[in-house]
Amino acid sequence: MTGAQPTTGAQTARKKRANGVESRQRILDATVEIAGERGYEGTSIAAVSAKCGLPASSIYWHFKDKDDLIAAVIERSFESWLQAVELPGADAGTPLERATLMAVGVAKSLVDAPDFLRLGLMLALERRPTEPRGRTVFLQVRDIASRRITDVVRELFPDLDDASVAVLTTYAVAGADGLFIQREVHGDAIDLLAMFELHARLVHDAAVRLTGTE
Amino acid sequence: MTGAQPTTGAQTARKKRANGVESRQRILDATVEIAGERGYEGTSIAAVSAKCGLPASSIYWHFKDKDDLIAAVIERSFESWLQAVELPGADAGTPLERATLMAVGVAKSLVDAPDFLRLGLMLALERRPTEPRGRTVFLQVRDIASRRITDVVRELFPDLDDASVAVLTTYAVAGADGLFIQREVHGDAIDLLAMFELHARLVHDAAVRLTGTE
Amino acid sequence: MTGAQPTTGAQTARKKRANGVESRQRILDATVEIAGERGYEGTSIAAVSAKCGLPASSIYWHFKDKDDLIAAVIERSFESWLQAVELPGADAGTPLERATLMAVGVAKSLVDAPDFLRLGLMLALERRPTEPRGRTVFLQVRDIASRRITDVVRELFPDLDDASVAVLTTYAVAGADGLFIQREVHGDAIDLLAMFELHARLVHDAAVRLTGTE
Amino acid sequence: MTGAQPTTGAQTARKKRANGVESRQRILDATVEIAGERGYEGTSIAAVSAKCGLPASSIYWHFKDKDDLIAAVIERSFESWLQAVELPGADAGTPLERATLMAVGVAKSLVDAPDFLRLGLMLALERRPTEPRGRTVFLQVRDIASRRITDVVRELFPDLDDASVAVLTTYAVAGADGLFIQREVHGDAIDLLAMFELHARLVHDAAVRLTGTE
DNA sequence: TATGAATGAGGTTTCATTCAT
DNA sequence: TATGAATGAAACCTCATTCAT
Structure with missing residues (x-):
């Protein structure tokens, strides 16, 4: 703004x-x-x-203190990450095309602005007795992002029941996290865009199957 | 005193x-x-x-020092994690059945002995100038585990080319990491076994498709 | 911010x-x-x-600085304490009655406006290399109060020699300080008015004895 | 070497x-x-x-921390102060003589080892939201000392009722504190021994009067 | 095989204060 | 008449580590 x-x-x-x-x-x-x-x-x-x-x-x-600083960093880098994600217009294409577009957008954003997710995941994995506020903030904004995925899944596959949507959302986020980590660990040896395209296709196929199953 | x-x-x-x-x-x-x-x-x-x-x-x-201590912890917890994984006999069943069996074994082990992966991922995500030995150790043993997956994939789908095997291995590991994180973050709200079964099926389908494509 | x-x-x-x-x-x-x-x-x-x-x-x-602030506080709280002390008219009654009246006035003021003496005594007890101006101010205004007591003693017992007057003044102030501390420490368990009445009587008796002795 | x-x-x-x-x-x-x-x-x-x-x-x-250190100091300096007080044998003399002896012992100890009381009174006057442990310790050991005075008063004046004993104890302690402060503020200008002798006599007289009153 | 005692470096945070606006 | 922003110094305390016993 x-x-x-x-x-x-x-x-x-x-x-x-x-x-x-x-x-x-x-x-x-x-x-x-x-x-x-x-x-x-x-x-x-x-x-x-x-x-x-x-x-x-x-x-x-x-x-106020270190906690406050880290939390502010999470907030700001979430915002700049959000901007880095090119939200594909809700308009054109088959579900697979649209899922792929979205995945590619996320993949690019993670290559360009990896700080948000790297720091966030570190915080998320910690289990300190007194949870840093940054962790809370990360989980909250991540939840927001997660809900957007839910919305898209629901839109692309209107016939899915809620449980299936939840499963697909979880799987979609998990794949993104995991691929991001692979990229962090192995660097350019991982073609993140290709992997995210594959991810999009597999999630798409899973959605199709789950729709038919019902 | x-x-x-x-x-x-x-x-x-x-x-x-x-x-x-x-x-x-x-x-x-x-x-x-x-x-x-x-x-x-x-x-x-x-x-x-x-x-x-x-x-x-x-x-x-x-x-010797803190680094040594952490590295020892990684080693030991890797071993106890290995023991927790029930390696399915290389014998029976369709590829999908065998992949599912394996995935379920890993899922159970991650529920029972999550320390190895939790600590390991934290180390893996960090990028400090002088890399802790623990991180190196984690990446090494993870590489070993990764190669086993490669072997299994190759065995189940002998017609796949090397690149495809590598992609599937990467994706399989990424999914496991990501799902583990979801479980760490959301606790019992995530049915890790079911998610790993889904993961096994999707990787299997991808393998099938990649085989046909060639 | x-x-x-x-x-x-x-x-x-x-x-x-x-x-x-x-x-x-x-x-x-x-x-x-x-x-x-x-x-x-x-x-x-x-x-x-x-x-x-x-x-x-x-x-x-x-x-100007912290020292100045504290000194100003001492000054102001001395003034408001002075106002809280009901100065008994110099007129009526026996020496004992007048001493008691005075003591009761002081006791009441200490209950109502204890800040001056509490902070002042803290400052008075400290011995830092560069003495805070607040301490100096406290000791000065305290000296003023002390001299008033001297005057009253001298007026009530005109026959006393200077040394005795000084001793009685010192003792009167010491008792007031000490009783105030008791009250600060033990709260309402101390009946400050009664204790000050006792104090007045004992100082009075001492004065009488010292007068006779000469 | x-x-x-x-x-x-x-x-x-x-x-x-x-x-x-x-x-x-x-x-x-x-x-x-x-x-x-x-x-x-x-x-x-x-x-x-x-x-x-x-x-x-x-x-x-x-x-453990600063609080712990200060508390330890209070404890130790209380003990060394206790040793500095020459406890007069419970044997000889009139009540006045014995009270005087005791007062003189305390006065001497305060001249020789003033740290305990100076630091203790500073702590006692403070009213921090989270009370330093040193303050608690001071008030406790002070209570012990106070009870000894109660015992002596009771022994010297067996006919006194409990309320009177309490009042006299309070007054005795208050006088000691106040005279100590005078000495701290005015240094050698205060003859602490003489003042304590006077204090002993006045408390003694008060005891006598209170006994008669009953 | 262990441990009491020590230590320099560095951690987070608060301090009193200043200065341009 | 105020105040947002800044700052060097110093506060308390923890760090990883060592060493003599």
Whole structure:
């Protein structure tokens, strides 16, 4: 909603002018990078401070504590990931074509903006007694994304019963997570686009079969 | 005095048997639990010490350093996971039956012994400059498991070319990882066995299609 | 954004009247409360800011620094304590009656406005290398109060020599301090009025004896 | 040879030998001194570390946290104060003589070992939401001391009813506290022994009067 | 085979304060 | 008359590790 302001503000000649918005962005930028590599515990405020150039105490002006910072990172990187996903127009093509389009869009977004999912999965796998807020936030936004998949499945296969829709959604998300991990581990050896196309086709076939079964 | 209370309370006559093997096990047990909850960085020697009742210095008698400890945990939990997997006899049934049997075996093992994969995935997702040995170990043993899948695929579908086998293996592993994560996140709301059965069928169908295509 | 939320919640039309005097009062009110609970070091500007709703920088607009703030608090709470003491008319009654009246007045004031003495005694007991100005102020105003007692003693017992007057004054103040502490520690279990009446009587008797002795 | 080692600590030829008991004492010694001057918040671990020569982390080996350290200081300094009080034999003299003897003993102990009471009163005056354990400990040991006074009063004046004994005990303790504060504030200008003698006499007289009244 | 004691480095967070607006 | 933003210093505490016993 803030329009596109990717370029950090106007290049005013004097940069020492206190600029809260820009500082906040710089902190978040630095944090995404580090937390995406090292996870929650591995992200030290000192490292973030070093990377963004602001002293640690300034980070605490913008964020209550580390938990708050990580949660903010999750929120922001979810939003930018959402933008990276090219939502295919709800219009044309066979179900298979449309499923494939969607899968390819997601695959591309994961190649371009992998931070969100990498950090999120790290948080999701943890089972700390006191759950970091970032984990909660991740699971929430992930749930939103999940519901969109549910909607699409339901639209493409209107005859499916709820249980089947749920199963397919779960399987679709699981495949995406798993393929993402393969790509993270094996790098370019994995052709993520091709794998997601296969995934789309298999989910599609499963949907067709489940429809017929009923 | 404060430092990590060793033997809880009074000196019960027992326990005087300084038993290296048992101590090692206690340390590993404590470490699996903590590392499975909090990941590599989140696992502090002090926490392990508190949980197993041995002083931190004793941990260093058994393990060279933290890296070594985590790697040992990965190794041990891989072995106990291997034992949990019921390797189906290479004998009977149609390919679909055999694939399903295998998938179900893996699913059960992941429900019973989830530590290996949970901790392993956390390590796998991290990208720290100096890679922990535990991560290397995990990727290695995972590679071993991966190759077994490759073997089975090749055996069940002898006509498939190498590339297709690789794709199916990747997809099979990815699905397993992804479904495991769903289960970790949503708990019993996910029927892991049913999902793995579906997974087996879809991979099987894909194999069939890929065979025909050639 | 995190830093010390200023105006709680929505901008109610009110409050726009930037009123220096009122802000100053709010800051002092907050500071009395916190400093009376936690002493000099325990009183952080951030805590005062949180309690009074004004940002920390505003506190520095009203007061030069923390020392200045605490000193101002001491001054103000001394004044309000002075008002709480009902100075008995210098007119009627026997020495014992007048001493008792005075003691009761002080006791009541300490029950109603204990901040001055509580914070003051905390400061008085500390011995830091660079003495806070608040401590100096407290000791000064306390000295003023002390001299009034001296005057009354001298008036009630004109025959006493200076040394005896000094001893009685010291003892009177000490008793007041000590009884106040008892009350602070034991709360309503201490009947401060009764104890101060006893104190008045004992000081009176001492004065009588010292007069006779000479 | 240990020749290369830097020169911290005791002058014994070999100093590097880990000696828990002595270290603990050194830490406590340093802490009494600092906390007695600056109170709870004013006592920084870094300052204690600097004064005792041990690194901050070593302090945390011996004490769980700052709270624990301060509480230990209170306990130890109470014990050494108890030893400093010369408990007069329960045998000889008139009640006044015995009360005076006792008061003089306390006065001397307060001159020689004032840390206990100074720090304790600072803690006692604070009203933090989460009470430091040191405060609790102080109030407890103070209660013990208070009960001893009760016993003595009861023994010297067996005819007093319980309420009167309680009042006299409260007054006796209050006077001691107050006189101690006067001494802390005015230094040698206060003849603490003489003041305590006066205090003993006044309490004694009050006891006599209260006995007669009944 | 173990462990009590120690330690330097670094962790998160709070501190009092300043300054441009 | 205020305040958003920033900051260096220092707070408390935990870290992984070592070493003499």
